[in-house]
Amino acid sequence: MKVMSQQQQLGLTPKTQLVTRLFLLPKLQQNLTILSYNANELVRELRNYDEANPFISLQYPKQELQDLSWLEDQGQENLVDHLEQELVYSKCPEKKKRVVKYLIYQLDNDGYLRFSEQELSEKSNFSIEQIQTARKILRALAPVGVGARNLTECLFWQAQEQKNFNQVAYQILRDNLLETVADPRHWDELKWSRTEISQALEAIRSLKPNPAGEFSNNAQTEYLIPDLVFKFENKQLIVTDSHYFLPEVVFDGDAYTELKAQSSKQEVKFFKQQRKDYQEIKEAVAHRSNTLLEIGKYLGKKQLPFLRSLKRADLNTLGLKDIARAVQLAPSTISRALKNKYFECQGQVLPLSLFLVKTVDNQSQVKVKQLLQDWIKVEDKSHPYSDEELVALFAQSKINLSRRVIAKYRKQFGIANSYSRRVKKV
Template identity: 30%
Template sequence: MALEQRAELRLTQKLALTPQLQLQLKLLQLPQLELAEFIELQLMENPMLELDDESESDRETELSSEDMVEEPVVVDKLEKIIVDDYFAERADDGRDLGYFNPGVEEKPSFELFYSTSSDLCDHLLWQLRLSRASDKIRAVAEVIIGNIDEDGYLRATEEEIAKISDVDMETVKKAIELVQSFDPAGVGARDIKECLFLQIRELDLENTLVQSIIEEHLEDIRKKKYENIAKKFNVSVDEVIKAVKIIEKLEPRPGRNFSKTQVTIPVPDVYVNKIEGEYQIVLNDEGIPKLRLSKLYKELFTEKDLSADERKYLKEKFKNAVELLKSIEQRNKTIYRVTESLIKFQRDFFDKGISYLKPLNLRDVAVDLGLHESTISRVTSNKYLACDHGVFSFRFFFSNALPSNEGNVSTTFVKDLIQKIISEENPESPLSDKEISEMLKRQGIDIARRTVAKYREELKIPPKSLRKLKIIKEDEG
């Protein structure tokens, strides 16, 4: 069959996002601080925008003046748009958006200007630069360092590192050995046993009772079954206790001292206040510049001696300014409506607390508001809500369902129960995942041990053995 080129016409349909819709979607997913930065940038780039420092009463007086009402701005397809008509849309749905702005400008904390210490990655890379290894091994070692978590453990397999670095397994092993020789002792380990082995190697305790106990009897240490260990290795109980004392002083998380984790208080995007039995939604726009169309540049449209390029420039900037103002308002209205829907679905939570949180997914809210599920996803991303029970991420209110004797319960509620059970456990005898699963089943919540382990990891709670080691080390300290 001969190949040939030819031209043909086809009629197809496809969804094209307009610039204004793209802007609305972008603003929807921006958290408060990033929104403030974006608005500041637009304020510098667009001369049609200026800060609105006037009071609401002054603005209402300005917008009701006859000369403003009768003066339309001619901008391509926006010939019929009057500047004041846009501002009138702010309340066209009869809803008070209840902006929150105390008007008090807080000075930045001096803590923001403190010098920061290097993290674990920087510390390891510094040692790598000082090493005398070959360039090939150093390159692989850099990949390894990039896959070490904040606790100091290597979270990539040798096969994955070899594939990423395009080297043989022998080179990977040498690179891992190099990183594991760095400070702090135990860094680059794959599990707790290897971590402890690396540390006793630094203490010249290899092939000793200490290593044998770590290799086979970590669980017996937790249970203090020293006699069993003594019988196994044919040594005295005193020798076992001496070895255990050494193990207790080892660090199960070698990266702990380099952690940069800081406790930060999220800034709420929405406040939900209960007043006389009803919930009032208040959008927080503190720190977000308030914009309006510039009076000076609006007057330029009446100038008759403007060149074609100047008039085109003004039209473009005016159109962008109007789209930005409308997009900000649309963002605020959408956040307001989503919050209303959350209060509707999670009324028991707002009334009584976390124990009454119900299973909920994005689709439920999307159907309730007549919006697309992706829109709800953007609105609830990186945003926070403050209420009587605390400050919560919007995503906190969405969770899957787990079966119980009284119907389905929220997985968020189950996670909270797991955290509470572990916080109240006996520090000398931490609970295993299986024991927690059995406790929840007695409360009517059917949950498997592996699911408990999954939720515990999501809560960043260490397993039973590490919780026990932590208590031992704190007692020693």
């Protein structure tokens, strides 16, 4: 909704203001609810409308290049659907759920999370500490082994859950010796007898190497529908929404007219309500699309250098209020529009919240963090920079930071203090 100016508000009588609010509230509520859905959630909501309204059907756009068969019900539960459902019923705080959900979307087809915490942090706006916490929560979800970095870790997690598991097998997995025992020529190098190793391998074979094996094998990269698409054509940035991926809500006017003509007053009242529901959902989806496109066009102009390079160091400082002023929408509306949504650019799908960059002493937070990482990489490992020395380095770059802020960013990147980073020369 466009923000009403103070002068316009003063021009309304109290009674008119009350009537206006009462009239707009239901429609505004639905618009904001639909706006808050990401593309995947919107597809589910439209399916619910399709099931509830006898006159509504969903028509998917004809795709020349895109295969949308994965959107249809495959009869077998998808791993992502299963994990999202588990997350809904968990007691995990809402803020942490957002990070866990991000990790779920990064799983490969086998259920492994093969990215490092550093890579996951750089691909999102979540800190390494948040990624580490979310990874522990993901590990606690069923099936056991989902979210593991590799085969050995997956099997070890399963072994930890089993009572009276073969102790030799447990030690093999714990000490990362699986590749060694896979070759019988190396068995004599180990501390166990050949019989013990054979029995251990039998126990390991009872575990499941593929956590996603019992779920449908839909490609995870296709499951996440981008809400906005940024692409370059003839060096010009083009911004589109996700309508190529979303179904269109269609109303069967002929069936409505035919049934209305031969029905009772009560039934006609019900039919009219169904048509009204259709009109409202149609308008709400259009409102969502227009709002996202308006925001997307502004983001494209503001963050053009980043969209060209996809390097976080090229992001400009940007806040919710900046976007709200530019597109004349309330900051709370911008927050709903960006929350839990994703954009596609140059083959990568990233969270829209990545565009929001806080400032630190009038500098991009991303730039400050990048400088910190760069200095840590090139420091003398026998005499690493203390937080006080890092403060001085930033001051030389005309960025004034406190030791507390330096310590905060160190923790976010999993960087130890100078004492722990020191390496003695031999």
